[in-house]
Amino acid sequence: MALTYWIRHKQGIERECRSASFYRDLFAEFLATFILMTVQCSLPADWGKDNVGTVVQVSLGMSFVVGATAWTLGDFGGAHMNPAVTLSMLLSGRITVLRAALYAASQCSGSIAAASFIDYVHPENYTGTLAATLLHPQVTAWKGVLIETWLTFVLVLTILGATDRVRKAHVYMPTLIIAMAVGIGVSCGYNSTGGSMNPARSLGPAVVKALWADHWVYWVGPLTGSALATFVYHVMLDRVDNPGRRRTREGNYGKEEKKGDNDADIQRLTSL
Numbered sequence: 001m002a003l004t005y006w007i008r009h010k011q012g013i014e015r016e017c018r019s020a021s022f023y024r025d026l027f028a029e030f031l032a033t034f035i036l037m038t039v040q041c042s043l044p045a046d047w048g049k050d051n052v053g054t055v056v057q058v059s060l061g062m063s064f065v066v067g068a069t070a071w072t073l074g075d076f077g078g079a080h081m082n083p084a085v086t087l088s089m090l091l092s093g094r095i096t097v098l099r100a101a102l103y104a105a106s107q108c109s110g111s112i113a114a115a116s117f118i119d120y121v122h123p124e125n126y127t128g129t130l131a132a133t134l135l136h137p138q139v140t141a142w143k144g145v146l147i148e149t150w151l152t153f154v155l156v157l158t159i160l161g162a163t164d165r166v167r168k169a170h171v172y173m174p175t176l177i178i179a180m181a182v183g184i185g186v187s188c189g190y191n192s193t194g195g196s197m198n199p200a201r202s203l204g205p206a207v208v209k210a211l212w213a214d215h216w217v218y219w220v221g222p223l224t225g226s227a228l229a230t231f232v233y234h235v236m237l238d239r240v241d242n243p244g245r246r247r248t249r250e251g252n253y254g255k256e257e258k259k260g261d262n263d264a265d266i267q268r269l270t271s272l
Helices: 002-017 020-042 055-073 083-091 097-121 141-162 174-189 199-209 217-237
Strands: none
Touching (some): 020 055, 020 199, 083 141, 097 199, 141 174, 199 217
C-alpha cells in the first residue's frame, strides 16, 4: 500500500511539474499572501510607536481580507495564505509534497515582500513594528505555543468542517465561515500572542523589522495545531461512522463522493 501510494504521489508530482496551472497556482498563492499582509501591516490607523492597532480593528480587518481574497483568488490553487493550512491539506491527501513545499515558500515570500512594501511606502518613523506578533511580557514561550496551537486547531478544524460537502451536502460560501473563525482567533489571541495562527504572517514583519524574539513559537504552535486538527477531524471524527472513507490521490472520497465534488470549496481553503 505504501509503495503504491508513493508511486502515485510521484506521478502526481511529475504531472504538476508539466502543468502551466501549477506555476499559476504558486503565483496566486504569493499574490494572495501579499494582499493579506499588506492589509495586516497597514491596519493600525494610529501611526504610534507600537503600531499594533486595536483588537476590533485588527480582527475585523483580517476577517474581511481573508474572506475577500479567498473568494477572489481561491479558484487558482486554494489561496491558503498560511503554511499551517497547507500542512493540513498535505496531511489530508489533497496536495502533493512538492506543492505543499512550494506553497509555503510562496506564502513566506509574499509575506516578506508585503512587509517590505508597507515599510517602504510609509514614513520611516511611523512604521512601528509592522504589526509584528510578539508575546505579552507575562506570557512565557511555551504558553505562547499552547495558545497558538489551540487557536490554529480551532481554525483548521473549522476549515475542514466548512468544506466537507460529503457531510453538509451543500455549503454556502465556506469562506464566510472561515473568515469568522479567523476573526475569533485574532480576538482571542490578540493580547497574549497577537493571534497569528500563521507562520508566514509572523515571518514578514519579523524579517523586515528584525524582531526575532520567540519567533519559533509562531511556527511550532500553528503547525502543531494544524496537524492535531487534521488528525482529530479525519481519524477521530470522520472515520468513526465512515470507516471506508479514504482519500484518493485526486483528493476525493471513493464511492461516496464523485470526482470534483469538493474541488470548488477546497479551492477556497484559506486562513489568516
